[in-house]
Amino acid sequence: MGRAPCCEKMGLKRGPWSLEEDQILISYIQSYGHGNWRALPKQAGLLRCGKSCRLRWTNYLNPDIKRGNFSREEEETIIKLHEILGNRWSAIAARLPGRTDNEIKNVWHTHLKKRLNQNLTAQEARRPIEIESTPSDFPTHQRFKNSDHLPVSPQHSSCDFSSSGNDSSVATSKNGNMTVKNEEGLDIFDTVRSDTLLPENFPATATEPQNQFQISSIANLYSDDSMNFWVDLLIQVGDMPGMPEI
DNA sequence: AACCAAGACAACCGCCTGATG
DNA sequence: ACATCAGGCGGTTGTCTTGGT
Structure with missing residues (x-):
């Protein structure tokens, strides 16, 4: 049962990296890249497993990493x-x-x-006792707790954004509610609501013109990255005036 | 100065997933 | 369809640093 370790432990170093090891790893990757992490330590002359090298590079040595405190x-x-x-x-x-x-x-x-x-x-100390729970009480992260609950990628859903140019995702107002329709004429928020357990009135107050513009803009931005699409949508909609707090 | 506890963060472990043969 | 492997991910642990006594 279980997989064998990614590398045999015999003779391989563990624990904190020395300055010398860092230098070897940096100069090797700068010269040859890191196509195969498993083979890298042997080729570079490091007594580490590939996994350890990858972690050291991606978490610490990679020059793209921003050091220092978080703003x-x-x-x-x-x-x-x-x-x-x-x-x-x-x-x-x-x-x-x-x-x-x-x-x-x-x-x-x-x-x-x-x-x-x-x-x-x-x-909590300041808040009175809650009487009842409403759909908006769902913690937002629970909507995305696992991939089963992730909304399907827009291009695979019944609401297809992939081919939606500026003319196919149209923001209109229906009974005071925000609607954004795809080229098949389907309201994308019907999908948003049902797939993410958002409160029924989720887009209801997003009738301000700038909000309509934002939402249809976001819908047009993403064609193949469902996660980024939903994250941006939730963040930006959450920032809109009158929307439920996210 | 020495000791200890708590905090910070680097590194490891085990599992999962996607690619490949 | 299945097995194997590499890479990636999140949780956890280990080690170093810092501050208090």
């Missing part, structure tokens, strides 16, 4: 994305240029979670 803005972004995505650190990292999933995970566990708990406790 307030970055922290707010993490908090917001975590509400939507949950512990999907790599997905969060993908939206924070220069930051790694490991780094974000650490920051979350050491700083942000604590801060949020403090804020929550302070809020």
Whole structure:
């Protein structure tokens, strides 16, 4: 049962990397790239397993990584994305240029979670007892708890954005509600509501012209990246005046 | 100065997924 | 269709640092 370790442990070094090892790894990757992590340590002359090399590079040595403390803005972004995505650190990292999933995970566990708990406790102390729960009480991240609950990719759903140019996703107003229709004339928010457990009135107050423009713009932006589409949609809709807080 | 506890973060582990033969 | 493998991910652990006594 279970897979064999990615590398045999015999003779391979573990634990913190030395400066010399870092230099070897950096210069090898700069010269030859990292096509095959498993073969890399042997070719580079490192007594490490490929997995260890990959981790060291992606989490620390990669020159694209931004070092230093997280800005307030970055922290707010993490908090917001975590509400939507949950512990999907790599997905969060993908939206924070220069930051790694490991780094974000650490920051979350050491700083942000604590801060949020403090804020929550302070809020709980002030808030009267809730009488009933409403659809909007669903924590946003639970909508995306696992891939089963992820909305289908737009181009595979009944609401096809993939071929939607500016003329196919049209924002209109229907009974005071926001509607964005695809080229087949289907309201995309019907899909949004049913797939994500959003409250029934989710787009109802998004009737401001700028909101309509934003939503149809987002719908037109994504053709093949469902995750980014939904994240942007939820974040931006959440920021709109009069929308349920996300 | 020495010790200890808590915090911060680097690194590892086991599992999952997609690619390939 | 199945087995195998590499790479990626999230959870957890280990180690180093810092601050308090």
